[in-house]
Amino acid sequence: MVHIVVPVAFLALASLVSGTPVDPKARTVTVPVSRKVGNLTAAELVVKEKARITSFGRLATTGSQAITNEDGRRIRAGTPYVPSSTSTDTGDSVSVTYGSGSFSGEEYIDQVTLAGLTVTDQSIGDAFTSSGFNGVDGIIGFGPVDLTEGTVQGQTTVPTFMDNLHSQGTIATEVLGVYFHPESGSDTDDTNGELTLGGTDSTKFTGTLSCFPKSTTSPYSLYWGVTVASVTYGSTTLATSVHAIVDTGTTLIYIPTSAYNSFLSATGGSTDPNTGLAIFSTQPTGTFTIKLGSVSYPLTPAQYLIPQAQYSVFGLDSRFFYAWINDGGSVASNINFIIGQKFLENYYSVYDTTNSRLCFATRA
Structure with missing residues (x-):
């Protein structure tokens, strides 16, 4: 048993x-935490996370x-x-x-x-x-x-x-503050974050927290859902007025298929058939930005590209560049936009059940 x-x-x-x-x-109490991907190649990680996305859709359908x-x-x-x-x-x-x-x-x-x-x-x-x-x-x-x-x-x-x-x-x-910082080098097992139960830790972010209502649109309302005003790459608009969920349990950032295809077009990238990742022969230089309300949350190439120091961990080819941004699917009702770990490593996040809202600030 x-x-x-x-x-x-x-x-x-x-x-x-x-x-x-x-x-x-x-x-309040603060708990140091470590974020572990496990012994997964990039291809295995993408397959595992796509199965997770399917599970989100199944819950939305069955409710059980x-x-x-x-x-x-x-x-x-x-x-x-x-x-x-x-x-x-x-x-x-x-x-x-x-x-x-x-x-x-x-x-x-x-x-x-x-x-x-x-x-x-x-x-x-x-x-x-x-x-x-x-x-x-x-x-x-x-x-x-x-x-x-x-x-x-x-x-x-x-x-x-x-x-x-x-x-x-x-x-x-009933507030949970979540802090992570990016993994350094090839070590993917660091104690690289903390949870604060009952409040926030002001030493882990800079500036002020901006808060946004938790989505009331099904199925995003079942999770920590939020309305995204826009997604852009440089001056190119990838999506507007879409819903997303914020999920610490997802490693990559998954955006709707149409937005992902526009991202690949704007960056000159493609989907690697070996890993399922977005792959580039020339390093992208534009900024990827998620806008919530009137507040923009940009990720630089250094933040949305996989560090070359981790290539050996994920089984990647050193001749290319790879992104943490991936295809979330074409059906919004199945949940196809997930703001995952690689966004949260750059922004402090707060899950406020008492006031039914999510808040973000730049990670310290």
Whole structure:
């Protein structure tokens, strides 16, 4: 029997390294995290993420498939779950299908502690069978509660760890601040980020946070969705008035097919048949910009191109250049625009459930 402790909330973010002590006045806690792609070539990563995108669309259609990240962005907390004197077995079955994995088991209610923050009566899925999990004991998630729909027998949705921290008065606001900085060199296993539960860390961004309403347009409203005013490459407009989701569990930036084709045309690039990445014989020089509301978030070539120091990791050809920007698909109703990790490594992001909004600022 395989036991995987899974608090029933999805879109897990990162591997826990340690946590700072809780400041009862600030009522926030900061958790250092590492972002791990795993031992994947570029081709394997693209295939895995395209399967993830398909899963987004499947959830939008069925309303009953929970989605989490793969590729190792997970919280590590303790040992595999062992029911104890604080546990209550509800007897309800739990079943979850991911982009490339699944588990089924039984729900327990128990106490969960992360970096000094404790939730009583947290729903936990104790997995009896699982597939697609490598090197982890379980998953803790920080995504919107709607993603738990249909995962536990007899329940519509299940309060997340953050929901319970807020409702139990441990944190004053249900806000999650996320910081990552780009991987350096060929090392893809750094402790290169942090989560701040209950607020933000002002030392990790510069300037002011600009906030935007969480999308109310289905299916983007199921996730951390946002309306994008425009996407441009240099002076070329790639897309206007489109919807996207912000997702720490996706590595690349996926834009609608029409925008992607315009990006390739403007840069003189093509799609590499070997890796599935955008490939260029001459390095692009233009700036790729995502505009939210009236605020522009530019990425320079150094930020949207894969560093050559990582070519050996991803199995890339040193004669060419490759982009983190990829084709998200042609059907908007299946979710085809995902603002992923390679954008978030350059901008601090805030997921504010209390005020139903997302906020961004330039990473410090």
